[in-house]
Amino acid sequence: MTKSQANDMSTMRKLNTLLLLRTLYQVQTASRSDLTRLTDLSSSAVTSIVKDLLNKRLLIEKQNYQQRSVGRPRLPLAINSRCWYVLGLHLSGDNSVDLVSFNLQGEYINRIKLSFDSFAPAAVTKVISEGVATLSTKLEPTARLIGLGVSLSGVIAPQTGHCTYSERLNWHKIPLVSLLSEQIDLPIIIERDVNALALAEYMNLEKGEQKSSLAVLMVGNGLGLGLIINGQIYSGVQGGAGEISHILNFTDRDQLDKEQCYCGQLACVSQLISKKGISKQIAKLFPGKTGFAEQPLLWLQDRSKPGNGLSILNRVAVTTALLLKLITETYDPAQIIISSNFQFDRESQQKILNVYGDRLTLPVEFKKEVIFKNWSSFSWAWGAAAVVINNFLNSIDFWRNL
Numbered sequence: 529m530t531k532s533q534a535n536d537m538s539t540m541r542k543l544n545t546l547l548l549l550r551t552l553y554q555v556q557t558a559s560r561s562d563l564t565r566l567t568d569l570s571s572s573a574v575t576s577i578v579k580d581l582l583n584k585r586l587l588i589e590k591q592n593y594q595q596r597s598v599g600r601p602r603l604p605l606a607i608n609s610r611c612w613y614v615l616g617l618h619l620s621g622d623n624s625v626d627l628v629s630f631n632l633q634g635e636y637i638n639r640i641k642l643s644f645d646s647f648a649p650a651a652v653t654k655v656i657s658e659g660v661a662t663l664s665t666k667l668e669p670t671a672r673l674i675g676l677g678v679s680l681s682g683v684i685a686p687q688t689g690h691c692t693y694s695e696r697l698n699w700h701k702i703p704l705v706s707l708l709s710e711q712i713d714l715p716i717i718i719e720r721d722v723n724a725l726a727l728a729e730y731m732n733l734e735k736g737e738q739k740s741s742l743a744v745l746m747v748g749n750g751l752g753l754g755l756i757i758n759g760q761i762y763s764g765v766q767g768g769a770g771e772i773s774h775i776l777n778f779t780d781r782d783q784l785d786k787e788q789c790y791c792g793q794l795a796c797v798s799q800l801i802s803k804k805g806i807s808k809q810i811a812k813l814f815p816g817k818t819g820f821a822e823q824p825l826l827w828l829q830d831r832s833k834p835g836n837g838l839s840i841l842n843r844v845a846v847t848t849a850l851l852l853k854l855i856t857e858t859y860d861p862a863q864i865i866i867s868s869n870f871q872f873d874r875e876s877q878q879k880i881l882n883v884y885g886d887r888l889t890l891p892v893e894f895k896k897e898v899i900f901k902n903w904s905s906f907s908w909a910w911g912a913a914a915v916v917i918n919n920f921l922n923s924i925d926f927w928r929n930l
Contacts, residue, residue, distance in 0.1 A: 542924050544569055545577050549586070549607065550921045553633075553731075557590060557604040578605060585611045585670075586632075607632050612672050614920075615660060615714075616913030618721060619680040621647065621696030627659045628909040629667065632674070632917060634728065636906060638666050647697050649707055657711035674920050675715035677912035678704065679724040681750070683767045689718040692767055715926055717915050722746040722770060723761045724911030725903070726754025729865055731914055743861040745851060747868040748903075751798040755859060772851070773798035800847045803870050809840050823870050845876055849883035856896055857889060865899045867907070872900050 544567075551566050552558060560578055564571045581587040589603045609631045617627045623644050629637040642659045644652060660676060667673075682694025689705040691697075708716050719727075726744035733739055744754040753770035755762040763769050774789065774796045789796040799805040806824040810817070813836045820827035825844065828837045848866070855864060866872065872880070877900055885895055919926040 539924065541577070542927055544573055545581070546922060546924070546927075548574065548577050549581070552587070552605060552607050553921055557606045559604055563605070609633055609635065610668070611670060612674055613637060613667060614674045614913045614916045615663065615676045616909035616911070616916070617642070617656065617659075617676070617678050618908030618912060619652070619678060619694075619697060620721070620908070621681065626905060626909055627656070627663055628906060628913070629663055630910065630913040630917075632920070634731070634910060634914060634917060636910075638663065639906075639909075640666070647699075649699070649702050649704065653704075653707045653711060656708060660712050660714070673714055675717060675916040675926070676708070676712060677724070677914070677916040678708070678716065678718050679721040679908055679912040679915070680704075680718065681721050683771065684718055684720045684723075684763070685767050686763045686765075689716075691718065715916070715919075717912075717919060719761070719912065719915045720752075720754075720763070720767065720770070721908055721911065722752035722754035723763060724754075724915050725867060725907060726756050726865075726911075727761055727918055728907075728911040728914035729867070729901075730756040730759070731918060733863070739862040741859070741861040742863050742865065743855050743859060744865045744867055745848075745855065747801055747803075747848070747866060747870075749802060749804050749869070751802050753855065755861070757859070757861075773802075797847060797851065801844050801851075803868075806840065806844060809843075810837070813837060813840070825876055826871055826873055829873050829875065841876060842879070845879035846883050849880045849887060852880070852884045852896070852898060853887050853889070856894060860894065861896065863899065864896045865901055867901045867903050869903055871902060 547567050548563055548569070551563060555566065558566065560571070560574050563569070563578070564574045567574070578587060582589070585608055587605050588608045590606055591603070612632050613629050614632070615627060615629055618625055625642050626639045627642050628639040631637055640659060640663050642655050644655055664673060680691060680694060681696045682699065683692040684690070685692050688703070691699050691702040691704050693700055704718050705716050722744060725746060726742060729744055730739070730742045733742065740758055742756040746752045746754065751773045753772050755770055774791045774793060789799055799808070803824060807821050810820050810824055810828065814831070825841065828841050831837060852864060855861065881898060884898070885892070888895055
């Protein structure tokens with residue numbers, strides 16, 4: 529056997545291993561015979577790969593599988609929810625963030641707080657590396673870390689993982705992967721935060737239903753769009769796909785008293801439907817009022833009157849609906865998720881869906897299922913960890929670093 533043939537066989541085995549792991553990730557539990565059927569691999573190949581993964585403690589055998597026939601019990605296999613872990617972190621410009629550990633199913637395990645006095649790249653790298661060392665000590669002695677995922681608010685170059693630009697961190701062309709790799713002995717993946725969140729949502733959907741594409745409209749202090757197309761993050765050529773905060777508003781700008789965004793344009797979309805944007809509108813209409821910053825839409829529902837507060841609610845609904853129309857008619861995803869850190873009440877949700885249906889140019893069958901979700905402080909870290917898990921399940925190159 530030549531060296532190239534041996535390398536080919538090694539590559540094929542790794543590809544088959546990844547196929548088996550992806551299958552188990554989606555179905556949760558399966559016997560060896562189930563895996564043979566689901567993957568179309570030979571029974572001998574499945575047996576050999578399973579043995580190797582059991583030895584690595586990546587898989588476990590469960591004892592509660594229902595035995596329906598005579599003969600050797602068909603023990604169910606599952607991805608080990610202990611022993612192997614991944615770390616996730618979100619850099620958003622906040623001075624205090626969570627560094628979170630998850631198992632291979634994306635389930636929360638532990639966390640520590642990281643504090644940043646400066647967002648100079650060297651200072652950020654130092655805090656993260658010290659945090660990784662600290663959180664590692666909180667895992668059991670036999671635990672192994674698969675990698676560190678970092679999501680951040682900004683544009684990430686698809687090929688290098690460098691931060692091309694981050695408005696919140698004031699970064700430009702920062703080689704964050706290289707800087708972290710000098711201090712952390714783990715595979716490290718950097719991804720734009722809303723792309724990472726979209727991937728996490730997609731992987732969660734994959735466990736229950738097969739969809740080829742997904743769009744996640746993130747509405748928080750800012751605004752962003754994450755796209756999954758053919759099961760992959762779509763970033764564009766330079767990583768700028770989904771940067772929608774400053775596309776021009778669809779409605780009458782005079783309603784906003786010609787409010788100018790810092791980018792120089794009038795009435796950017798983020799000014800209309802982000803948490804900060806809505807709060808700013810409320811502060812103008814209700815001088816001296818407080819208590820609306822965390823749940824601005826719910827605050828308006830309780831206090832608004834025709835001609836003032838209701839105009840904000842209507843503007844939010846119409847603008848959000850028109851963004852859904854834009855997403856539908858541009859990308860035609862299988863599903864759209866609106867993920868926010870404040871609550872769209874039922875009345876606002878229904879208004880958005882009604883306007884979306886009315887304004888859609890395509891036939892009614894193109895209207896997408898829209899799911900409203902609130903995300904927690906862990907959601908960004910969960911997205912960052914999901915990017916690592918996805919590479920673990922799909923990339924041979926990633927496995928070479930383990």
